[in-house]
Amino acid sequence: MKNPYLTYPAKILRIQKESSDSNLYTLKFEDPKVQKAFRFNPGQFVVAGLVGFGEGPFDICSSSLETGSLEICVRQAGAVTKRIHQLKIGDRLQIRGPYGHGFPMNKLANRNLLLIGGGCGFVTMRTVILDYLKKPSAKQKLQVFFGVTSERDLLFANEFDNWRKKIDLYLIASKPSAAWPHQVGLITNLFDKVKIMEKVGVLACGPPIMYRFTLERLKKLGIPDTDIYLSFERRMDCAVGVCQHCAIGSFYVCKDGPVFSYDKIKDIPGAI
Amino acid sequence: MKPELTKLFAHLKKDYKIIAPVKKTRGIFLSRINDPKKVCFSAELTKNTFKEFLFPKKQTLFNFQGDKLIEPANSSYPKQAIFGISIIDLRALLVYEQVFRHDPYYQNYRNNSLIIGYLSLASTDQTFGIFEERLEEDTLEHLEFDVFALATPAGIHFFSGSSKGRQALIGAGIENFENIEYVGPVRESGLDPLMMANYKKVKNSFERHRLVWEELGRRCLACGKCSLVCPTCFCFASDQVFGQTKRTGRKTRRWDTCFYSEFSRVAGGHKFLDTIAKRIYFWYEHKFVRIPDEFSIPGCVGCGRCIAVCPVAIDLRQTLKDLAQPPKTMKQLVKK
Known part of the structure; x- marks a missing residue:
């Protein structure tokens, strides 16, 4: 019987400091067979950790078209991530997954997309962006909102110039320094500044409070609930829909999510 | 014998x-x-x-x-x-x-x-x-x-x-x-009618019957005894334990309970189930909504062990009765 809790060692090929508390790790499974079999959809996650320390869920943020390696962005937030931040190139992480369902990219293939990422929730948007850059479509345009507290929290900033060649990227910070050249305010303020494209599909990932206010704005724009996809964060242990930690109503964030269309979860108390 | x-x-x-x-x-x-x-x-x-x-x-x-x-x-x-x-x-x-x-x-x-x-x-x-x-x-x-x-x-x-x-x-x-040949958990006559009746009472009731859940939240000590004795409770958490010699140890899993405040805590400290009322609702929701939705069988088998061990006499039967009543308003409660 396949053991769903078995992890596979992956070597750290590259570490890129992204923000004051987050690093981007490029990983490759040591076993070429495992690497070859590893395929994921944008929005899916892996469980990564260290033997003897623990593990946790991390959104994959590399392109899903890249098969030789994968990337996760790790924010130092607890004991396990603190230990991961001490690792060096050549060290190993233990990985299992990918898990859950990502964004329905096939369904959205010919739709314009509005990507909304708040803080470290932005991580999962990078997969959608990188996939689009690799395989741009004449039938699809991307508008991307990235909201942070200050410039210290920006992720992937050295990639923005490249992204801007093909996508519209809007940055906003609520408490930036005086030198911040972009918009100041909350991510929802961008709706006052930017004309949202017609008939967009919306992909969002961020804290619950961001969802509450963003959903209000999306409703005003008349975007149907079925076109809004939200990625959720919850405590996870098993990642296969058994341990109950990540349950929302009758769904599990690990198994049925982490991405849910808004219509599916809007009536569930406490979901957002 | x-x-x-x-x-x-x-x-x-x-x-x-x-x-x-x-x-x-x-x-x-x-x-x-x-x-x-x-x-x-x-x-x-x-x-x-x-x-x-x-x-x-x-x-x-x-x-x-x-x-x-x-x-x-x-x-x-x-x-x-x-x-x-x-x-x-x-x-x-x-x-x-x-x-x-x-x-x-x-x-x-x-x-x-x-x-x-x-x-x-x-x-x-x-x-x-x-x-x-x-x-x-x-x-x-x-x-x-x-x-x-x-x-x-x-x-x-x-x-x-x-x-x-x-x-x-x-x-x-x-x-x-x-x-006896096992033919699956669901009877030919269809889903258990009592399960369906309880399902309707509990599903999405946290807002509708806010007073019932808040009252339970006030009484419940979140001791977790009910989930320990419950024959359908199975949630777990895993830990890593170091061994006696260098770089050896075990990855273990142990029973957990959704009544404990750490149950929903994520890195950074946020707890999604931050009140006892939310956690006790989560427990009922698992038994009466989530398990029926997942497997079409009741998640509470009616053994009454939770009633027998509760130190503050929370009675699942009474909760189900309360949820079957039209939701009470604050006004009605004050009058009482």
């Missing part, structure tokens, strides 16, 4: 550790026994359940040496015959069989275990009015067990529910038994 059961126990003892109901000062407990004479045949509900034998309070998922993960050897799973499981608890076992279908650890315990259900026709109905323990014509074919023993005034009537069960009975020299 009934002679047929003496034969069965004598045979099982050769291959299995025997776990059976034993009378202790605080009630009847499923316990490991060496002497079959100690078995209590009253068929009363045991204080503890099968779950600690199939899903131990703490178990090793992997031993590790450096980065290498080693699964526990098959020999570390005991060969055990668990006797005396009531129909109510067999219904709870159904939940485990569904939930842990793809879990190699549970399956290892289950494959090494012989499940022996037991009902005495002389015993009184012990359910708490939530579900019935009555043995009907089609009851057994919707339960998963290896052997079922029905004590009647004429003697013990045996049923086998698996090839493992048949072998055990034949090995014990018991030839006169009925084969």
Whole structure:
């Protein structure tokens, strides 16, 4: 019987400091067979950790078209991530997954997309962006909102110039320094500044409070609930829909999510 | 003791550790026994359940040496015959069989275990009015067990529910038994009507019946006793434990309970279930909504153990009654 809790060692090929508390790790499974079999959809996650320390869920943020390696962005937030931040190139992480369902990219293939990422929730948007850059479509345009507290929290900033060649990227910070050249305010303020494209599909990932206010704005724009996809964060242990930690109503964030269309979860108390 | 059961126990003892109901000062407990004479045949509900034998309070998922993960050897799973499981608890076992279908650890315990259900026709109905323990014509074919023993005034009537069960009975020299073919957990007549009625009461009721949940949240101590004794509670958390020598240790999992405040805590400290009211609702939601949605079977089997152990007398039956009433407003409560 396949053991769903078995992890596979992956070597750290590259570490890129992204923000004051987050690093981007490029990983490759040591076993070429495992690497070859590893395929994921944008929005899916892996469980990564260290033997003897623990593990946790991390959104994959590399392109899903890249098969030789994968990337996760790790924010130092607890004991396990603190230990991961001490690792060096050549060290190993233990990985299992990918898990859950990502964004329905096939369904959205010919739709314009509005990507909304708040803080470290932005991580999962990078997969959608990188996939689009690799395989741009004449039938699809991307508008991307990235909201942070200050410039210290920006992720992937050295990639923005490249992204801007093909996508519209809007940055906003609520408490930036005086030198911040972009918009100041909350991510929802961008709706006052930017004309949202017609008939967009919306992909969002961020804290619950961001969802509450963003959903209000999306409703005003008349975007149907079925076109809004939200990625959720919850405590996870098993990642296969058994341990109950990540349950929302009758769904599990690990198994049925982490991405849910808004219509599916809007009536569930406490979901957002 | 009934002679047929003496034969069965004598045979099982050769291959299995025997776990059976034993009378202790605080009630009847499923316990490991060496002497079959100690078995209590009253068929009363045991204080503890099968779950600690199939899903131990703490178990090793992997031993590790450096980065290498080693699964526990098959020999570390005991060969055990668990006797005396009531129909109510067999219904709870159904939940485990569904939930842990793809879990190699549970399956290892289950494959090494012989499940022996037991009902005495002389015993009184012990359910708490939530579900019935009555043995009907089609009851057994919707339960998963290896052997079922029905004590009647004429003697013990045996049923086998698996090839493992048949072998055990034949090995014990018991030839006169009925084969029951498991046909799945749901009856032909459709979903359990009581399950559906309770489902409607609980589903999305947190806002609708806010006062009921807040009142329960005020009373509940979040001690987690109900989830410890509940035969359908199975949530768990995993830990890493270091060994005595360098770079060795174990990855373990242990029972958890959704009543504890850490249950929903994510890195950074946010707790999604930040009040006891939310957590007690989460518990009811799991039993009465989530399990029925996932597996089409009740997540509460009506054993009443949670009612018996609650230190503040929270009674699930009353909660279900309250949820069936039109929601009360603050005004109505003040008048009262």
